[in-house]
Amino acid sequence: MGRTPVVKGAKKEQQVREMLLDKKPIRAIARDTGFSRKAIETYRNESLPEKLIQARNIKDIAEADDVVEQIRCIQARTLAVLDEVESKGDHALFFKGIREVRENAKLSAELVGKLATQPTINVLVLPEWLTLRERIVAALRPYPEALEAVRNAII
Numbered sequence: 001m002g003r004t005p006v007v008k009g010a011k012k013e014q015q016v017r018e019m020l021l022d023k024k025p026i027r028a029i030a031r032d033t034g035f036s037r038k039a040i041e042t043y044r045n046e047s048l049p050e051k052l053i054q055a056r057n058i059k060d061i062a063e064a065d066d067v068v069e070q071i072r073c074i075q076a077r078t079l080a081v082l083d084e085v086e087s088k089g090d091h092a093l094f095f096k097g098i099r100e101v102r103e104n105a106k107l108s109a110e111l112v113g114k115l116a117t118q119p120t121i122n123v124l125v126l127p128e129w130l131t132l133r134e135r136i137v138a139a140l141r142p143y144p145e146a147l148e149a150v151r152n153a154i155i
Contacts, residue, residue: 007035007043020044075104 007016012033019029020040030037082097123129133154140147 006039010035013043016040016043071104071108075101075108078104 007013010016012035016029016033016035019032020043026037026040026044029035029040033040035043078097078100082094082101085093085097136150136154137147140150
């Protein structure tokens with residue numbers, strides 16, 4: 001692996017890690033933190049685990065799912081208001097509402113399309129899960145009923 005990167009153990013290590021995970025350019029990170037580009041590249045290549053990067057991607061996907069759900073809620077509320085406006089016969093406001101419904105649907109479709117292109121990560125085949133599963137089973141062997149309950153729940 002070579003020598004320890006200058007970034008590792010430094011006060012600004014967390015800042016560098018966050019910036020790398022946010023995919024900021026190395027040049028910008030070097031400028032903002034005072035480390036050399038080489039030190040940041042070395043830190044990224046030797047110290048930033050791939051699993052951490054994958055976890056960040058999973059978090060991004062979950063946040064995007066939440067945004068889609070919020071848009072769907074807004075769309076449902078907009079449609080409810082649109083029904084009310086239509087029943088009152090306010091045609092000008094009705095057509096404004098239709099435009100809003102159309103924009104919400106368009107935005108939702110764009111986000112769902114982008115999410116559909118994201119990679120799927122099957123945590124059940126990750127080495128960390130397999131190791132943890134083995135440890136749980138081993139710890140529960142003396143307690144057959146508990147082992148069976150856990151197996152039925154998660155394995």
